[in-house]
Amino acid sequence: MKTYAYDGSFEGLMTAFQAALDEGVASPTFEAAMAGRDGWLLDIEPVETDAEAAQDLCRRLRSAGGVDTLRCLIYAYLADTERLEHAMFEFARLTLDHGCSVAAWRHNDAVAEVQRWADKVSREVHRFAGLLRFKKLRDGAFYAAYAPDHNITQPLARHFRERLRAQRWVIHDRKRDIAVAWDGDRLRQVVETPADIDALLADDERDYQRLWRLFAETIAIRNRANPRLQRQFMPQRYWAYLPEMTAR
Amino acid sequence: MGALATAFSCNSTVRVGKAPDATGKFAVLTEAAKYDVSCASSGSNAQRKGARTGNCSLGGICHSWSADGRCISLLKVLFSNDCIFDCAFCVNRRSNDIPRATFTVEEMVDITLNFYTRNYIEGLFLSSAIFGSPNRTMESLVRVAEELRTVHGFGGYLHVKAIPGADPVLIARAGRLADRLSVNIELPTERSLNLLAPQKRKELILNPMRQIGQAVAESIDERKRYRSAPVFAPAGQSTQLVIGASPERDCQILRLSESLYDRFGLKRVYYSAYVPVNDDSRLPATLPPMQREHRLYQADWLLRFYGFHVDELLDDAHPDIEEALDPKTSWALRHPERFPVEVNRADYEALLRVPGIGVRSAQRIVAARRFSRLDVDALRRIGVVMKRARFFITCGGRYVAGRRWDPVQARRDILAGIADAPKQLELALPL
Secondary structure (H helix, E strand, O other): OOEEEEOOOHHHHHHHHHHHHHHOOOOOEEEEOOOOOOOHHHOEEEOOOOHHHHHHHHHHHHHHHOHHHHHHHHHHHHOOOOOOHHHHHHHHHHHHHHOOOOOOOOOOHHHHHHHHHHHHHHHHHHHHHHHOOOEEEOOOOEEEEEOOOOOOHHHHHHHHHHHOOOOOEEEEEOOOOEEEEEOOOOEEEOOOOOOOHHHHEOOOHHHHHHHHHHHHHHHOOHHHOOHHHHHHHOOHHHHHHOHHHOOO | OHHHHHHHOOOOOOOOOOOOOHHHHHHHHHHOOOOOOOOOOOOOOOOOOOOOEOOOOOOOOOOEEOOOOOEEOEEEEEOEOOOOOOOOOOOOOOOOOOOOOEOOHHHHHHHHHHHHHOOOOOEEEEEOOOOOOHHHHHHHHHHHHHHHHHHOOEOOEEEEEOOOOOOHHHHHHHHHHOOEEEOOOEOOOHHHHHHHOOOOOHHHHHHHHHHHHHHHHHHHHHHHHOOOOOOOOOOOEEEEEEEOOOOOOHHHHHHHHHHHHHHOOOOEEEEEEOOOOOOOOOOOOOOOOHHHHHHHHHHHHHHHHOOOOHHHHOEOOEOOOOOOOOHHHHHHHOOHHHOOEEOOOOOHHHHHOOOOOOHHHHHHHHHHOOOOOOOHHHHHHHOOOHHHHHHHEEEOOEEOOOOOOOHHHHHHHHHHHHHOHHHHHHOOOOO
16 A cells, blocks of 8 residues: 655645556555655655646546546545545546546445535535625725635635626635635735734625624514524534624 | 615614614515515526626525525515505505605615625515505616616626516516516415405416516527527516415415416416414414425425426325325325336436435436446435335335335335434434
8 A cells, every 4th residue: 555645735636646547556545745744664655746747637537527527526625624535536547447427426435425525515615605795895895704614715716706706805714714815807815814804894894784684683584483494504603704693 | 875874874773663764664674575485596597798796696596594494595675665555464565554664776776786795695686565556666676677787787686576567668677687577476366366465456467477478488589599689587487375374275276386387487486384464354363384385395396397297296185285294205105006116227207206316316316327236325325315215116126115015004104204203313323
């Protein structure tokens, strides 16, 4: 059994996949960023990220399995969960070996596992397309903080690039401290976000939050109260960033 | 915009009185709209040219959930609750002594845009009680829609209510701006309509539905030939029926829905369990029939996505859906000759009719069995609800829910399973 260590990026992982494919390793494992650990005892091979090799593998995966195969792998990667690399590798190898999409092979353990996580990520992207809340700042820009289960800021930003393309905004994952900004023209990584956003809010921001809270409270039909159902759709761990669910 | 925001910045308690302040007005007009259950933001593929803010998502997006567990997708408020009609079941009827309010076009536009840019909502559900006259009401709704689309380049979802009795010219204008139009039937028979909504006549409801149905079909047809042809309500039209305010049986209600889907091409019929909001001797004073509403939605799904007809689900001997069982299971148990179904061979239509197999799992079964034989484990991984499906299928010739297919025993086991549901959760052992 051989283990490849990569830098934690998707490109790094693809480079490691390519190395394992080249060497014909039967059942390789992969580990992200081996900070400080010494690998020589454990037969761990560090892989240097090679953007070109990664892109080449992606191209071959896309031409064999279609764009959905690549999307599935990217979403599984964004699940940001441990020990999924092996299933992803099997999924990729199956695709290349058969020269067709294996996405429907849910009877296969590796495919089922990758699909399961890709589905979770995809569901969370959809969920936050609804649950993300922007606050208006004094300079006219909008700021949204959230703490998603998975690393979904990139796909989410692409959704809002289409939707809110006339305004400038920042989406900030507070759990991973990753932020993406739209300046009306391009998406960019944000290097540093101001510590106290609340000090920068537009004058009428709190009024609209209050109005929105009033709406959410008033629209509920009391004779049909069902808070359990509400929590099932909108788990409590998301509430901290929802103005309608936080006390004033 | 600034002036309005200042007006809203007063405290959020609702002042009950004849002339509420701005926040109070907002509360009154939200309160007035909440019994309309339609909230879908799906079905629109509109690519509106020149739209700067907002787009539509074909699958729809929920933005929040209220304390009753209903999804909040659209800003649902009435433009006005100052109704000239006196429908028995409606909270806004003329004879009720409640605070009345009417928005201005500018106010509606301001709230919509400010909610949308903060991603609170997917769009606007634009409805109103009939104030002044049907034409005056419809004109106001159209002006809000026009202002949003043309002045502010709003590309988000717009659901606009067609007001019964309004000029067809106004309804046509609304259709070119809206993603979806709706006319609420509310009561499933003319008799109940005459009794409970005496100022609404059948024609006032059916005429706009027919007009919209034709215009939607024409627009789809034209757009096949010229891609630049104008859209007309690309997400189609919907309606709502109040359940339990009048004595109709489920089969009458579902037959009406079926003919609305077939004849007017409706996208959705919503069912709203009657909530007693008024004291009225013509109306029952019961709790909202929630379970019945739930079963009607399940049956409605069977009509739209599972290839069922009402006559298969209900007949004169069974005029109502069984409350204890979902309508698909109930149908399956009454048709023992069609089961069990072999999952490795049965065609898609037969799979769709198996309780516990939905549209997605049926599609996945068809896709996956091309590569290998499916066993129980594979079915579970595909997403089949085995707790239910196991009674109705065989896997590679093997029946998995007992010795052989026995509908009487299956019914007993399923009902016992429902009764034991909480216990079963604790005992979630692999089968």
